[in-house]
Amino acid sequence: MAGGGKAWRNSGDKASSKRLRRIPIHIALAATFGLIIAVTAAALILALESGRQNTVGLVRDRSERIMDTIVERTRLHLDPARDQSEFLAKLFLDGDLDPQDEAASMSQLRAALAGIPQIAALALIRTDLKQLRVERNGDEVVFRKIDMQTVPGLDDAFEMARRAGRPVWGELVWSERLKQPLLNVRTPLWHERSFLGILLTTVTVAELSRFLADSPAGSDAGAFILLGRNHVLAHAALAHNPQLFKRDKPLPEVSEIGDRVLASIWNTDLEAGAAPFVGKSKSHIVTVDRASYVFIYRDIIGYSDQPWVVGRYLPLDEVGGEVRRLEQAAWLGLAAVLASVACAWLVGYAIGKPIMRLARATSAIRTLDLTAARPLAGSHLRELDEGIRAYNALIATLHWFETYVPRRLVKQLMAQGEQATALVERDVTVLFTDIVDFTSLAERLSASDAAAFLNKHFQLLAACVEAEGGTIDKYIGDSLMAFWGAPELQSDHSARACRAASAIAAAIVVDNRRRRGLGMPPVRIRIGIHAGPAMVGNIGAPGRINYTLVGDVVNTAQRLQEVAKACMTDDDQAVILVSDIVLRSAGSGCPARPVGQHVLRGRHEATNVFRLGPGE
Known part of the structure; x- marks a missing residue:
């Protein structure tokens, strides 16, 4: 049996060699398509590809600098509020502030409020359910002392802060006075090894939007911050339209702020064609009113229990226009070369493509990978078309068997x-x-x-x-x-x-x-x-x-x-x-x-x- 199989393979190899000599598909493809195009267009391709890579690199660096700026400005606006909370907590911990001295505490809170203009209010909520609060009211600073006896959930808040042991960004809270939601940092306070309470530091959503929209040179036009995927946390519209905030729905959805481009950010027909023009950021393209826009964005964590989507959008032409113009020039040059060999390429394609498709498809059947084995289109060459029709009939039959026979079991038995x-x-x-x-x-x-x-x-x-x-x-x-x-x-x-x-x-x-x-x-x-x-x-x-x-x-x-x-x-x-x-x-x-x-x-x-x- 072994000798007979070897003889059969040898005779098959000889027959295959004869067929290759009579129908040299690889020689025809190489001679008519590969060699002519490679020799004629090598210099053009190298020059244009080098230019394309350089241009793509420049566009990518620009896009990443834009995103770095947006993320940096977001952190620059919020991190000082957290750092100020840590500083005040250290004063209490080191004994530089006496929690019983309410006048000194109020004075220190006022100084902290004056030093960080984006902070809307600072509140010291003590375990005796007393609150010392300093907040902005226009250009004035208002001091308030509030009894928290009737406020529910404080025991849980104290316990969470004690366990956290560090400043934590909490869920958005609604300010009835400011008519908008507030970002807030909750910092546990300790004094002489005793848990004192919580320092609540708040930043308004509208102020975050103004800070993001007022980026130098307008580089952040179209910038946004989303909480989750659909709620807008920062946008130019939120900086000037307080009516967008509602108590029962603190953050508007992307479709509610009047920005038609941002409202389309998660459209189901979005495309990922902007990937070459960005680096570590995510990107995709959407079409709004027949105009294409590129969304560039990143996820940042640590400011709430949900990730923030921070990014911006801009017209597609502004991102990839230079690259596309260079590519158009490359295609024009290559078209002149391709036209001269089109007939030879078509002949080689007509013969070689169906054969390769049939070979790959039959290989999938050999391994019972029927999901990859799909019906093939016919060929204008009679012999190939007959083989493809036989293959398609086999696929239809095997799919019926697959319904009733466990594929994994059959693979094990075959092995x-x-x-x-x-x-x-x-x-x-x-x-x-x-x-x-x-x-x-x-x-x-x-x-x-x-x-x-x-x-x-x-x-x-x-x-x-x-x-x-x-x-x-x-x-x-x-x-x-x-x-x-x-x-x-x-x-x-x-x-x-x-x-x-x-x-x-x-x-x-x-x-x-x-x-x-x-x-x-x-x-x-x-x-x-x-x-x-x-x-x-x-x-x-x-x-x-x-x-x-x-x-x-x-x-x-x-x-x-x-x-x-x-x-x-x-x-x-x-x-x-x-x-x-x-x-x-x-x-x-x-x-x-x-x-x-x-x-x-x-x-x-x-x-x-x-x-x-x-x-x-």
């Missing part, structure tokens, strides 16, 4: 060869699942909705099984059967099954949170796992064969799932029962607690049953 399908005895672990009270659940659903529900449910379970290298044997109504230990030998098959069951239980809990949010009843599930010997291999009639397993281990796993009915409470969303054999095989990595001995249906002897679960 192990024909002997993998022979009936052999193996130690395996079998897992059965069942939905609690599925009949009642299905009665409330139409047939199509019930089918859609089961498809989504099995998709959830299958992902957990396959993640642990398991094989799904079959779906029985609302139940699933899976096994480990075949066709691939898995010494830890019981541990894998236990991990898969735990992952299924966790996935059910997560999915139930989603269902409750949609007003749907939760899904509850029972799982049974047993390990033991089974006959594994091809079983069935010649026209309908399944790779499956038979043996008492299958029945026992199903009966364990049935026993779970007696162990399930109304609060349980998933119950996993395993036999003592599974626990011994899985080892200490699968914690469980005993639930007693049970006589399984159809048996006479009792089985030690355990419930699997974290912390058990």
Whole structure:
């Protein structure tokens, strides 16, 4: 057989050599397309490419400088407020300020307010629920002493500040006096090792917008800061239109500030074509009123519980105009060269392209990668078109088989060869699942909705099984059967099954949170796992064969799932029962607690049953 195969390959190589000599596709492509264009256009390409790279580099540096300026101005406006809070906290900690001396505290707060013009107010909230407050009122500074006895949530705020141990930017707070939201830094205060309270430092959103919009030379025209993706935290419109702020909705959305370009920032038809013109920043292009704009932005963290999106937009021509003009000149030069060899290129393309597509497609079929194997367009060459039509028919047939045959199982069997399908005895672990009270659940659903529900449910379970290298044997109504230990030998098959069951239980809990949010009843599930010997291999009639397993281990796993009915409470969303054999095989990595001995249906002897679960 080895010699015959070698002779066949040698004769095939000779035939291939003859065909290449008679139809030299690579020579035609190289001679008519590669050589002529390479020799004629080498100098032009090198010169234009060098110019293009230099221009792109200059545009990229300019874009990054713009973003650096915006981010730096944002930090320059906010960080001093935090630094001032740290400075005041140190005065109290070092004993330079006596918390009982309210006059001195007020005086120091006023001095701090005067030193940082962007700070709107400074408030010392003490644990005795007294507040000493200094705030701006136009050109004046107002002192206030406020009783906080009736303010809810202060104990939680004190505890959070004590645990943080450093200045923390808190959630936006609404100022009824200023009619706008405030950014705020909450700094814990200590005096003589005793927790004194919180120093609250606030900055108005409108002032941040004015500071950002008044950038030197107008370089930040179109600048913005978003909280999350849709709420505008800083923009030129917010600096002069206080009516945009509302108590029930402190920050307007991007569609509410009158900036049509910013309102389109997350349009679904956005393009990523600006990537070559920026460095570490993110970018994309949107089209508004037939004009294209480039958004350049970065995420910065640390100023709230959500990331800020800091950036700006500008017309696309302003970013890539120089590069596009250079590229147009390059295309004009190359067009003159390409025109002279167009006919030769078309002939080579017509012959070579379908062959390469067919070769790549058939390679995908060889590895059962049917997602990459798509139908091919026909060819004007008769022989190639016949081959492509045969390939397309094969793809259609394989897609039908793929629906009913587990691709992962087939790949494993292919890797192990024909002997993998022979009936052999193996130690395996079998897992059965069942939905609690599925009949009642299905009665409330139409047939199509019930089918859609089961498809989504099995998709959830299958992902957990396959993640642990398991094989799904079959779906029985609302139940699933899976096994480990075949066709691939898995010494830890019981541990894998236990991990898969735990992952299924966790996935059910997560999915139930989603269902409750949609007003749907939760899904509850029972799982049974047993390990033991089974006959594994091809079983069935010649026209309908399944790779499956038979043996008492299958029945026992199903009966364990049935026993779970007696162990399930109304609060349980998933119950996993395993036999003592599974626990011994899985080892200490699968914690469980005993639930007693049970006589399984159809048996006479009792089985030690355990419930699997974290912390058990």
